[in-house]
Amino acid sequence: MFEFHGWAVLYYHTYDNTETLEEAALQKLLQWISNLRCIPDRKALDFVNIQRQNGQICLTMPGLFNHRSVFVIDIFKGIAVIMPGSYGLLYIHDEEDDKGEIDYSNEFVVWKLARGNLTLEKDPFLSPCIPLMEDPFNRSRVDI
Template structure:
């Protein structure tokens, strides 16, 4: 099973967002999402504004690691490239992973880069959130 949960606060600048520049970013994002056919049919993909802050939310659950998750990674990489002021997190739990079968992997988006970090809150999944088989 592969679960993923993520959010991004989208901004074209690390200082002060420009409405015109942000509009261009959002146009590019919509094209990217349509081109890769990333949609919410298998989970959640929501791009919206709240109090003049543009947010992207993603969430889903698949039986196995799939192209859908690869496309979510590509989406995060694309946002990092076109909107360097953006920041957010992507949490992934993949029980088929050889290296991380008992933990959440956290991908941190900030200042145009994505870095993989250890999760200090829900990992190791057994025993933090689940019991071991008895």
């Protein structure tokens, strides 16, 4: 299972907030996202929610897939480049992420977005998933 939950407040710059420039950057970001390769029969924009609240542009992105989908991280990479004043977090739990130098299959990883940088961070809240959130597998368990 590939689980992700992301949010970001979108700004085209770290100090300037000219509405026309911000809107142009948002449209550029949305166009860029619409060109991303996604899962079959779906568009990347189907997983992105944009809301304007109190003068801010907020993006949320929840989802559960059977397997890893790199477009999820790519969206946050695009935000970092196109709207570098943005900030947010992308939480990912990938049960199949055990092939690299570090086995992340039992933990969430956090992608931190701030000042045009996207960095991988260790999750202090929900990891390790077993036993913090789920019980270990037990063959003798009988569900009633």
